[in-house]
Amino acid sequence: MLNKPQLLSQVDSTQFKDVHYIFTDIDDTLTTDGKLTAGSFSMLWKLKEAGFEVIPVTGRPAGWCDCIIRQWPVNGIVGENGAFYLKEEPDGVRRFLHPNVPAQAQKKLQQLQSALQQKYKSLRIASDQDYRLFDLAIDFAEDEPKLDLSYAYEIADFCTQFGAVSKVSSIHVNSWFGKYTKDSMVTYLMEELLEVDEWKHRSIFIGDSPNDEPMFRLLDLSCAVKNIEPFLPSLEFQPQFITENQGGEGFCELGNVLLQAASKLS
Numbered sequence: 001m002l003n004k005p006q007l008l009s010q011v012d013s014t015q016f017k018d019v020h021y022i023f024t025d026i027d028d029t030l031t032t033d034g035k036l037t038a039g040s041f042s043m044l045w046k047l048k049e050a051g052f053e054v055i056p057v058t059g060r061p062a063g064w065c066d067c068i069i070r071q072w073p074v075n076g077i078v079g080e081n082g083a084f085y086l087k088e089e090p091d092g093v094r095r096f097l098h099p100n101v102p103a104q105a106q107k108k109l110q111q112l113q114s115a116l117q118q119k120y121k122s123l124r125i126a127s128d129q130d131y132r133l134f135d136l137a138i139d140f141a142e143d144e145p146k147l148d149l150s151y152a153y154e155i156a157d158f159c160t161q162f163g164a165v166s167k168v169s170s171i172h173v174n175s176w177f178g179k180y181t182k183d184s185m186v187t188y189l190m191e192e193l194l195e196v197d198e199w200k201h202r203s204i205f206i207g208d209s210p211n212d213e214p215m216f217r218l219l220d221l222s223c224a225v226k227n228i229e230p231f232l233p234s235l236e237f238q239p240q241f242i243t244e245n246q247g248g249e250g251f252c253e254l255g256n257v258l259l260q261a262a263s264k265l266s
């Protein structure tokens, strides 16, 4: 969709009456200035209690996702940009890998890291890299000093030329080997693992950055928090809606609209 996003506050909430699955990015969507806000966490509980199924879709590592699936009020989580889906079952946490994750993924990532470190002497490997299984994250705006977005795109180009898939988030450049993306993992999850009919009409996604673009393209309903604005010109596929608030407050804005749509039904 190439149209500019519509302000969420000006949209009739009945548009969202069929939504049951809420896919959400985490960084700068549920969080504000790096922290999960009290409002966002409380909204996750409200949505769960209202009967919605919430599934975060993130570039964050397997280690974080393991903690989130055990402790947050969510129904599942897609991590490392689509490499896997975690679900809590009565006997423990189960991990489902995307079918395109290559067997040699870790070895190739090590080669990419060495090549990057040779070219960029001050390269910052993301501080959460030790908890990742299938992706290499280079920090440009999580820790200080914050670096320019053009640097992030240069790193991403280098990784792409090395044969990796590379995406720029609001804080990291994430690179991995194997043809998988957030949207293809969500499709695999809904069609093969959960076998949900008509799922695209019953789902919404909310995110904040270029690495969320495949999800904006995938679903009939998509929303971005206000802080996406600097990235909008670089997106081929725009979110349909945009919130008036940034980060966690923007997520709550959408949450309230969905709760309102659900209450009109009951």
Ligand SMILES: [Mg+2]
Pocket (backbone or CB within 6 Å): 025, 026, 027, 028, 029, 169, 170, 207, 208, 209
């Ligand atoms: Mg984000």
